[in-house]
Amino acid sequence: MSMKKAPVSANGIDNGTSRNMLERCGSVNEYFDVSFKVMLLGDSAVGKTCVLVRFKDGAFLGGNFIATVGIDFRNKVVTVDNMKVKLQIWDTAGQERFRSVTHAYYRDAQALLLLYDITRKSSFDNIRAWLTEIHEYAQKDVVIMLLGNKSDMAAERVIKHEEGERLAKEYGVPFMETSAKTGVNVDLAFFAIAKELKHRAAHQPSEPKFQIHDYIESQKHKSSCCGF
Numbered sequence: 001m002s003m004k005k006a007p008v009s010a011n012g013i014d015n016g017t018s019r020n021m022l023e024r025c026g027s028v029n030e031y032f033d034v035s036f037k038v039m040l041l042g043d044s045a046v047g048k049t050c051v052l053v054r055f056k057d058g059a060f061l062g063g064n065f066i067a068t069v070g071i072d073f074r075n076k077v078v079t080v081d082n083m084k085v086k087l088q089i090w091d092t093a094g095q096e097r098f099r100s101v102t103h104a105y106y107r108d109a110q111a112l113l114l115l116y117d118i119t120r121k122s123s124f125d126n127i128r129a130w131l132t133e134i135h136e137y138a139q140k141d142v143v144i145m146l147l148g149n150k151s152d153m154a155a156e157r158v159i160k161h162e163e164g165e166r167l168a169k170e171y172g173v174p175f176m177e178t179s180a181k182t183g184v185n186v187d188l189a190f191f192a193i194a195k196e197l198k199h200r201a202a203h204q205p206s207e208p209k210f211q212i213h214d215y216i217e218s219q220k221h222k223s224s225c226c227g228f
């Protein structure tokens with residue numbers, strides 16, 4: 001089933017009929033302790049939908065590219081330090097014509113995954129513009145993570161790992177390269193976000209503060225599927 005074929009209204013917003021809501025939420029009654037909204041942002045075709053499908057279903061959406069229309073979401077419950085954390089992940093359309101639709105959703109998001117494609121320079125150059133939009137429309141304390149996607153495409157790479165790292169450092173946000181195709185670092189990105197949000201929501205003063213940068217560095221290069 002392609003998420004991109006979900007029915008949308010004339011203004012591009014998913015109508016969320018009860019049937020497709022049930023289908024896309026999977027086990028809607030799955031138990032959770034705490035729930036957060038996460039948004040995927042970035043230029044069209046950087047791989048937002050594929051990253052989400054990799055995380056949600058463990059599969060790669062290869063084949064013909066079908067651009068997202070408006071906005072759509074998927075839920076996934078992950079366990080963080082014995083707590084069930086539901087991530088409601090909003091997949092936005094990267095195309096310019098849907099920007100006004102997606103802006104309306106920024107305010108509710110607790111975390112934003114901002115993607116570029118390591119094989120397409122324009123998608124990297126546009127990251128600064130995306131960050132300007134984020135600062136304009138999102139909550140002040142929103143968690144932001146920069147992802148350089150399609151790391152499997154080594155031969156076509158035009159953006160070096162260090163360039164991504166440098167940009168992320170400039171904005172003080174965590175960074176990693178991912179591949180929706182091979183799964184590298186995809187689970188880690190979402191788990192790091194879930195951990196950060198869970199710690200913010202349920203932090204005991206006696207506990208040390210969660211350090212997302214250190215956590216990511218310690219987990220990189222480990223298995224992409226489990227054990228966070």
Ligand SMILES: Nc1nc2c(ncn2[C@@H]2O[C@H](COP(=O)(O)OP(=O)(O)OP(=O)(O)O)[C@@H](O)[C@H]2O)c(=O)[nH]1
Pocket residue numbers: 042043044045046047048049050051061062063064065066067068069092093094095149150151152153178179180181182
């Ligand atoms: N090799 C490779 N291809 C990828 C990867 N991620 C996505 N793709 C391909 O890139 C194209 C675009 O992927 P999408 O996930 O649809 O891109 P998107 O960012 O959701 O695009 P919009 O919906 O227009 O915003 C598709 O043809 C995917 O198969 C990846 O990690 N590696």
